[in-house]
Amino acid sequence: MERIHRPDSRPWILAGSVKINELIETWAQNQVMSELNINEHNLKDFVKSELQIDDQMMILLEKDSDVSNLDCEGDDEELYVAYEKTFEVPSNVNLETLRLQKQHIERYAIDRCYRTACLQSLRYRNQLIRVDKNTHSDVDSITSIERPIAIITVQLYRPIRFSTHFGNTHRYSFVCDQELEVLSSQWLTELRDTLTCVSDISNASDCSLNPKVALTQTAADVYKSGLFFINNTFYNDMRNRFNRDYSEPIIEWAKNQERGIGTFEKKLMEETKLSDLEIQLGYPYLYQHQGDCEHILVFSDIRLLKPCVDSMDPKDYPKIVSTNRRTQVRCGICNLNTAKWITFDNQRLPENPFFFCETCFYSFNYDNNDMKVNPFKAYPYLDKSALL
Structure with missing residues (x-):
């Protein structure tokens, strides 16, 4: 292979x-078991013994390695969490890149097809x-x-x-x-x-x-x-x-x-x-x-x-x-509900295969009372049906 x-x-x-x-x-022979049982109570003692430092140096090490030192002034955390949480582009700056960015954000918020195309173009x-x-x-x-x-x-x-x-x-x-x-x-x-x-x-x-x-x-x-x-x-x-x-x-x-x-x-x-x-x-x-x-x-x-x-x-x-993330497939008739059924080789439908939601599938192909095939609707053209 x-x-x-x-x-x-x-x-x-x-x-x-x-x-x-x-x-x-x-891993067991290298005596890593002591590291596995380290918790917040004995972590300082373990670091001091491994690095062979005193209490004063340990205080300085805690101060320098604090997570607050990773923050920078002016960072907007929401920008990296969700792309939909947009920010205001300054209007007093005459830059072509900002104008295009503002145009992209506005279209991304209202145009579903454009938003889908942007997400599919991402490398990751x-x-x-x-x-x-x-x-x-x-x-x-x-x-x-x-x-x-x-x-x-x-x-x-x-x-x-x-x-x-x-x-x-x-x-x-x-x-x-x-x-x-x-x-x-x-x-x-x-x-x-x-x-x-x-x-x-x-x-x-x-x-x-x-x-x-x-x-x-x-x-x-x-x-x-x-x-x-x-x-x-x-x-x-x-x-x-x-x-x-x-x-x-x-x-x-x-x-x-x-x-x-x-x-x-x-x-x-x-x-x-x-x-x-x-x-x-x-x-x-x-x-x-x-x-x-x-x-x-x-x-x-x-x-x-x-x-x-x-x-x-x-x-x-x-x-x-x-x-x-999975792409939502809508019903081909109502275009509102998520598709649950897919039909093949139906001559009364414009596309093959065709997607139906629960309500449209039964109303289009079957009698709602006894759930039998209506001969004037689907049968014998509806050859195959499958549940999504």
Whole structure:
């Protein structure tokens, strides 16, 4: 796989792999356990002993390292928190840049299409950051850690779409959909159960004749198979006896030496912890589910669990740190409500596919009394319907 991804030519991929178990043992041998149990009561004593300074020097160090020294007079904090909180551009300055900035701010506030185009042109898209409210503030209630526990940051990307237009293949950009923090002591199945995808909550079959069926069962309830492909090893989810081994045909296909890919191994996801993995930070791994829904999975960081900073409750992990903003799709009829249904191959609609909200979907395609297909409306032109 290194021949395909060429990790040496990509600076964001860390050179060399990391065995998480060996890394944790190295931290333990280097006597880092005392640092893990530092709190606000013994922090000063620890710094004084490490730096070998007296009380007077410690007072000067606290004064110089105070966070108030980072503030500058005239800083407007709101400018960096939310772009929508605009500021007044001075009118008595004859600068072309300020005139264009004022014009941009005014149009950004009233023109939704212009605002969407501006957000899509950003190199780094805005993300919703979740505030960790589960962190223990009471130092006395924290139990001392017997051995180091690592926190691994995992990034899940949206599935990559390809479209061919006039003979040219167009590839959409990579978008990080979720960023999570997972403990090294947790199983891979716990990580998989936390990952969310729109294909899991969609309808698993055609529900044109009875739309109520879509509300009783989702695709995740029917198709529970999935796998992780990490470091030339397939980790299959076989907790359900009806789950399929997605890796079996791939392993058989890769046995051909002429392909030059090499042999792969397979293990069970429910019998593997994250501490058992050997990973490469920044390397693109694979998460596959729902048959052919493939996500890029990246381990971006690994660090120690820190009391007074991280939550000490294992139930808080895996924890979603940030999620990407999603574009709202409106109903194609009323253009007011958020779309909940999508229909395909309907000859009575101007677009294919077409998006409906809950009210417009039923009123346009079905009789409201018995929820049966109205032959004068949708049937037989409404071939497929799916719940968003």
